[in-house]
Structure formats: C-alpha cells, structure tokens
Amino acid sequence: MTQALALQQLSSALPPDRLISKEFAKRPYETDGLTAYREVPWLVALPRNTNEVRQILRICNECSVPVVTRGAGTGLSGGARPLKEGLLLVLSRMKRILEVDFDACTATVEPGVTNLSISQEVQPYGLYYAPDPSSQIACSIGGNVAENSGGVHCLKYGLTLHNVTGLVVQTIDGDELVLGGKSYESPGLDLLPLITGSEGLLGVVTQVTVKLLPQPTNQAVLLGAFDSIESAGNCVSAIIATGIIPAALEMMDSLAIKASEEFAHCGYPIDAEAILLCELDGTKTTLDQDLVRIREVLDDYDVKDFQIATDAESRELLWRGRKSAFPAAGRIATDYYCMDGTIPRKHIGYVLRTIKELGESYGLGVANVFHAGDGNLHPLILYDASKPDEIERSEQFGMDILNLCVKVGGTVTGEHGIGVEKLDAACSQFTDHELEQFFRVKQAFDRQGIMNPGKAIPTLTRCSELGGMHVHNGEVPFPEIPRF
C-alpha cells in the first residue's frame, strides 16, 4: 500500500527516465562488489540532481519506504546491497565536476564522479586527488565518502576523511547539511568525520569538496623479496622505525606473488615467500638518501632479491602486479572472499602465520596482499562456490581471521566497511552500550530508521544470538530497527 503510494508520487515528481521498475532492468543492480549477496530492489531511482534526490527522500520518508544509496556499486562489504522492499537510490548519473578552485586547491564534485576522473581533470595543472582505492577507475567519490575508502597511498597521504574538506548531505528528514567547505574548521560540531564512513545510514551525500595536492616531483618504487613472511613483516616495522614515511608500503605472500606474476608479467620473483613494495617520493636529494636508508634496512632483514624502479614505466610495471592481485586471484580459484582487518604492524608476522595455519585446518587456500604500512590485511580466501559447504567454511574462516585481528588490538574492517558482510564480526568489537550509542546517533539523523537499514551496525539481538555474551537483560532495545 505504502509502496504503491510512493510509486505514484515518485512517478509524478520525476521525469520518466529516472525510475526503473521492470524486473529485467533492475537485475543489474541486485548486488555490489560483494556478489555473494543478491537482492532485486523494489524500485531503482537514478536522479540527475540534488533536487531530485530531495524529492525521492521526501516521498520515501512520507511513505516509510527504506532507501539504500548506491554509487558505482564497487563496494566490497555489501553496503549497497538492495532491499527487496526498498528503493535503490543510484547516484551514478550525478557526475559533474562543479568547480576546480586553484586558489584553494580544491575540487567540488557531484557524488557520482569517479575517483580517478578527479585526478585526471586536474592533472594538467600538476595537482591530484590522493586516495587511490584499487577500484579507482570505477568507484565514485560519493561511495568513497560512504566507506571512508583508503588505497595504497594512504600511509602517507591519508584516507578519504583526510582529503575531503566539505560535504553537502541530504537527510531523510529533509535537512540539507552543509558540512565544512573550503575551511579547515567550521562552526558547531564537526559532522564530516561522522558522515564519512557511515555507509549510507545517516544521509545521502550530494556534493563533495576534496583537497588537491601537488604531484610529487620524484618517485621511486623498491621491491624486496624475502625467504620468510616473518622477515618481511618485521622489516615493515623496521622501515617505519627509520622515521621515513613511505608513500606506500605493500606486502604480498607467495601465492599472491605467483598469481600476480602469471597474470601481469611484471618481473616478480616467484620463488619468494613474500615481497615488499615500497614507494618513496620527495626532492631528489631526500629521495636518494631515503633509498640508501631503506636498502640498509632491507639488508638487515636478509632481503634476497632487490629491484628499484625510478622511471615512470618501470614503476608502473612493479605496481601492475600488485594492482592486478584481485583479478589474478580470480584465475587461481573460482571464487575468493576478500577480508579487510587491520592490526598493529608488530603483529603482522604472527597473524600471517596463524592465517596460514587456519587455512590448512579449513582446507582452504589463502593469498595475502595488503597495505603493510598501515597494518591493513586483505587475505583472499580461495574457494569454490559450487562445492557444498565451501561458502560456509570460507565465511567461518574469515570470521576467525577477523576475531584474530580484534584479539591483537586491531579492527574487523580497515577500509571496506561493515556492510552486511561483517555484522557478526562487529559484535566482537563493540559492547551493548556502544551499539546503543550508535543507534541513538542514527536516530538523530533518521527517526524512522529507513536509511540503509540492517547494515553497518549489528543489532543487540543479532549479537546476543551469535555469542550469547551480549544479552542485555533479555531486553531488545530499538525494536523498530529491522532485523535480518
């Protein structure tokens, strides 16, 4: 009944090409980057401007229809998985670059603009946008904000949060929030970090202002190969201890090395147990000094093969293997499950060893590619969905990995978000009171609880059913929150 009313109102409020209701046309939107979860939404809306977004939200709010916002659909945690009874708000048609301000070194864009196209736009002026998630060719800046996306260069240049200076957000209650802008501070509470990474639970981002940085003048990429994963892991901490902050510091294990080399032919040593890729940048003098120092550290940790790339072409070649690690994994297994825990760097060796042992006990292969400098792991659990119980086993394995991350002082998600995928894992990270605080914050933005319901924050019920340790006097707080 409410849906019928909503459809009627949406149809009269919007031009006809903004809504998709036919089953076959909705099908492409049934999943995001976490393809194991699928659901065809009740309705897909493709607004072209902020005013249309506001109309859609107003009608959904009046008719109590849940709204799931989607950018390019590259997210890896199912945050944009549609709801059967909900509207899928797709922002990919809002893709104008509204302004580049060279005095302020900022760009103001609509949420559907892809990450890479911002850098491409300002590249002729010697500027770029620093965060570079591996999906940067396709992922949208609005999605980056929703997930607080990282990338290989966030070790030195920060996450999305550190590079966004302003947002315009529409709430389901009809407020337009103008947060930040080009200023380093604005009056009142700073809601920008709250919206960033909130996975579409608090509002819809309709405009983003990002900081542009001068392109580095000199760069070099080093590859170091190691006989043991522990040496490589310990070497990461030692590099950080030198006081040099590399632009990027990545690690891959033997399975990932072999798969990537086979896929990208980038000259990786396939007999190595682990490699480190370290990018440095700076003025010529500093860069030369840093290269010497890093080389010394690698030698201290028994590096057995060493490559250095300074020109653009050879740098690109060394990165190509790393950047194609995910598609490469897709060639050695029919399916893989990408994890995203973060741990203190000092535990890298221990955690990788334990993951390997866990893999053996589950009878599943695992390839590791990750942002070592940040301690952000991406174990790829290899499985075959056509085999009975392999999905379940890989999910259980993944859960063990995330619990391990929390145990050593880390977190269940470094950059991919909780989405639907890590709701259970999040239970181990938060107490009842913390979860209640999250829901009170959500209610401040979304009284009916219809913005991306059931994502990102696990309900207390879910956690109590899972662990038996979060039961709260048998009471179910926030009974109005839909449970899945």
Add this chain to the structure above:
Amino acid sequence: MIRDHDDSERLVETIARANEQSNQVLIRGHGSKRFLTGDFVGNALQTQDHTGILSYEPEELVVTVRSGTSLETVRNLLASQNQMLPFDPPSFGGAGTVGGAIASGFSGPSRPWNGSLRDSLLGIEMVNGLGQRLKFGGQVMKNVAGFDLSRLMAGSFGTLGLILSASFKVIPKPRVEISFAADISPEDASACYRKILQLSNHVRGSYYDQKRMYLLATDVEAMKSLDLPEFKPHSEIDRSFWNDIRDHKTEWFSNSEKVVRIVLPRGQQLPPALREHSVEEWHGTLAWYSGNQDLTELLPQTKITNFRGISKRRSLPSIMIRLQNAFDPNGVFANHFVI
C-alpha cells in the same frame, strides 16, 4: 617521571550520579583556553588528576594517553623518540591537557600540511551523559568499523561527553627544519600563499604579521623550487619561534588585550580593514584579530571564537542538538557550548 593516576572511576561515577539526580557537571582541564571560550559555569569536574601514558610504541606510531595528561608531558615523551603529534596543538600560557586539546579541536601552525587534531585522532574512551564508558575507534591507522564517534569528539567542547583517554597517530619529527623569511606587503601575501599551497609538500608552517612573512620548511631544495626568491633562509629562527607563535608567547599576543580566533576558507584572507589588526597562520586561513570591528556582518559564515560571546549564542542546526541529545539525553553537559 610521568604521573600515572587512574581517576576514571570517580569521573564516571560523578557523571552517572549527576545523570540520576538531574544535575549538571562542567568538565575542566587546565582552563588554558578560557580566554577564547569564555567562562562556562557549573560544578567543575576536574580531569587533571586523570593522568598517564597508557601505551606508547614508537614503531607503531601511536600514543595512548589519559585525558588529564598535560600536552607538555606528551610532547616531551614523543620528543625523546624524535616524534611529535602531527597537529602540534597549542599550549596557551604553557598549559593545556590532552582532553582540552580534543574538546577544542585546536591545531597548531602545521595544521594545513600535517592535518588537524581530528585527523590524527585514532580512538577514544569516553563517558556519555548516561554515565556509560564507551570506546570508539582504536589504535590502528585504518578503522571503519561503526560510526566514527571518536573524531566527532574533536571540537565538541564537552557537549557530548567526558574524554577519558585518546589514541593519536604520531609522526617522526622532520629531519630538517629551516625557517625562511621575507618582507611582503599585504597585497602580495595571497600570491605567496597560493604558490605554497599549489607547489609544495614541504612547508610546515606560515606566520605573517602584515609586514614580514615567515615560512617553516622541511626541505631547502624544495623551498628554492617554489620561485619565491625574496624568501631567505634564517638559521637563527629556530623551533622556539614557531612554538611561541603556537602558544601565544610573542610580543604581538602580549600586547593584545584580547584576541579573536578566525578560521577562513582556503584561498581567502581577512578583508584589509581587519587585516591591519591581525596576524596570520595557516597560509592566511587562521587569523588572530585584536581590533574592535563588528565581525558578524563582515564574516557571516566563518568560525569565530570569542567575539563578545557571540559564538556561544549562535544557534545550532537542529541536527547538532539532536546529536547532543543522543549522547546526553538528560542534559548533564548542558552548561557546555559548542563553538
């Protein structure tokens, strides 16, 4: 020797009791920012006995400290390992606690290049208005689990809760620090700022008193490539010069009866009429103003701290009031004002 004292039980208990009895508390550290925020009134709940370093592992680039710890203590500890807080917070009058730094959200001269206090804040433990101890964020660099409520505390001025402890990302001190200076007219200042912003990753501070501009650089070679020939290196201008600006120990601040803190958008400076009574940091976007003009009309959308109490009376957007209620439903922190 850093004093290690856990006063959290008393702090939590006091807030829980205030909540039950519908009382208010007023969170107080060293009170070093009172000259900017005005005097909040109420039953002071002192945090300064809640001190100590909970963990510091230089190789992890993270420090976790209790909120009553003085900034000076943290600075000295990090300096002993050749590290620093990226945002280098001000210690006005030499005082200031970690909790107060977070509550105000103020960052020092390096803010445009090293990021803000908020940017380096990795996690907190706090007490909300219900007297509940809550932990958000953590000690790792990347963490997107749950809403980022720890960073929301930066600049919240005690309206959301009391901070018990916090983890910060730390960075190595720059290997080289050299100050450059030149006589620059106010008309030419903006061109200098533009070059600094567009071309250099190697500036860490700027200060301008409307006659002379000072830049703190971490790379001499990079500085030369900026094409600002009038700027000359001055080895006699050392770190203490920048610390004095940060902490308001310079002559200009001593001679100013009252100062107003104004944060402007990137690429903008104060209008000329205001400029002559001000000094500037952050490539012109942070101005300290000591004049008497009416700022509300001249700078309507700007964050202004301490202009005849105007910041306190500014009405908050309804979402911010709802958020305060989400943390403090019964108004235990109602005597605090976000600025």
